[in-house]
Amino acid sequence: MECCTTEMDKRAQGARRPAASRWQTLWQDILRGVWTESSPFRLMIAFCPALAVTTAVVNGLAMGAAVIFVLVGTNVMVSLMRRQIPREVRIPVYTIFIATFVTIADLVLAATVPNVHQVLGLFVPLIVVNCIILGRAEAWAAHVPVDRAFADGLGYGIGYTISLVMIGIVRELLGNGTILGLRLMPDGFVTWQVMLQPPGAFLTMGMIVGLFNLGSRLARERQLRMAARPRSPSAPLGAAPGASAS
Amino acid sequence: MRSSTWRMILVLALVSTLSGGVLAGFYSWLNPIIEANRTKADLEVGFKGIFPEAANFEIEVPATSPESDDAIYRVLAADGRLLGYAFKAVGEGFGGPIKMALGITADRSALAGVRVLQMSETPGLGTKIQEPVFTDQFVMKPLTDPYQLNQDIDGITGATISSRAAVEIIRTGIQSAMERMGQPVQMAAASTTEEEAASALPDLPEDPAEALVSMAMAAGFDAAMFMSMGTTPVEGAKTDPEVFVGVTSTGETGAVGFRASADGVEGPVEVLGIIDPGNRTLVSVRVFHQQETPDLGDKIATDAGFQEQFKGMSIESRFEVGDDIDGITGATLSSKAVAEAVRYGIAAARAAGLVE
Structure with a gap:
């Protein structure tokens, strides 16, 4: 699972930022999962449930809630026991943690919201093999104290939930004319049934990834433009003399 | 740090036991609720x-x-x-x-x-x-x-x-x-073709006036001939509907006919209709021309049940698909086009003074 340890993780873990308070570090940890490394649009993993359950927004929300619970729980447990777990058996141990939390989530869903649980069906138990959870346990929780592990799990879980809701909104609105069951499209709207099926899921995913990439590119270009701007009239930064600031 | 085998076994055993215990606890707490939900749903929603x-x-x-x-x-x-x-x-x-x-x-x-x-x-x-x-x-x-x-x-x-x-x-x-329960039931045998349901509708002649005569005869209404009275503009209709007067075999004027169209999904949907001016009801409605999606929208023309439901409806009806009219499943817009065309036809007949 070393593939799931990103460069950002290594840098973030080792970073010493004496100016930043503990809370600021934790906040950064949360934000990383929600935006910079969110899945499945940036860190392109965990597609399967994202495509399968997002035929309705409420399914995405329930799935996301379960993932947050499992992620946070597993990260905390792994972090708590990080010095006790022998390296050779770490994967089985992580998996037992994950499976336990997933089973608890499954039971709670079945007891509290049986309708939603029925629709999610097999995909709740499948959270066990969701890449994000084992990935974060291996790449992060095993190397950081409990509070940072908690923050990381929260961030990634929230990021995943937001992504599921985004896909769900597109698919439910176009495929059924509703969002969360409320009819939003005008009466004459003919539903795009393809949206409720796998091709529609892939199309939606592709579009959103494209939008994210576009957003990143524009942000980067803006940053470059800002950096090329001279700081003061008498000291142009790296620009040739006479070149106008753009 | 290489761990001894014992340590590995110990940690795994500990974690497994802990996990088992926690899950057993949750299960015994939640399972009764889950079962109760299930039987309650079966009872309330089902029976x-x-x-x-x-x-x-x-x-x-x-x-x-x-x-x-x-x-x-x-x-x-x-x-x-x-x-x-x-x-x-x-x-x-x-x-x-x-x-x-x-x-x-x-x-x-x-x-x-x-x-x-x-x-x-x-x-x-x-x-x-x-x-x-x-x-x-x-x-x-x-x-x-x-x-x-x-x-x-x-x-x-x-x-x-x-x-x-x-x-x-x-x-x-x-x-x-x-x-x-001791009473085995015998269900009617399945018929082999679906065409039986659709074959109830006879083909209409090309000429609208002759088609109206054919429709009247099928509905048991006396009309030997339909004479066109020209077109009448109707508010909202892109094409002016044409109105007809039916002449009975004894030479008296009887039914009123119309030919009207409204926009469907793939093009205009043209509809023929016959009105009984005495009762102010529809006698018959048939889809005359349409270019809707095959096997979906074009069911407005092939489905006998859809067209027959207009029979006997009052001309005052709003012909709302979903309320007054059952549309074809999956062909809402085509069904609405038919209803709209019927409305235009009736409006034209009234504007021409043939029906009150």
């Missing part, structure tokens, strides 16, 4: 949904085995009156098993109704089998009907497998339950 007055249930035929959930219950009202019989039936659907509740009337001659209890079908498509548009077909349905999809049962467009599965479950459920 009471079919028999709203149900107050007590007694076992008529016990379950075939302790694990199977197929006991047949006598459904009793609060005063002890027998309302009917209820039982559950399971089968394979598209995305997983489908569990349904079936109800049989007290005299054992018809289905009281059906409800879906559990399913994993595609949301928005297969899940429509639980909606009244599908389940209402089974209310008071004689047990001797064929119970075949596309014959006496309409499936959900775009959810053929789910619909077929549901019909299978209902049919085999009825057969097995009636046999266990």
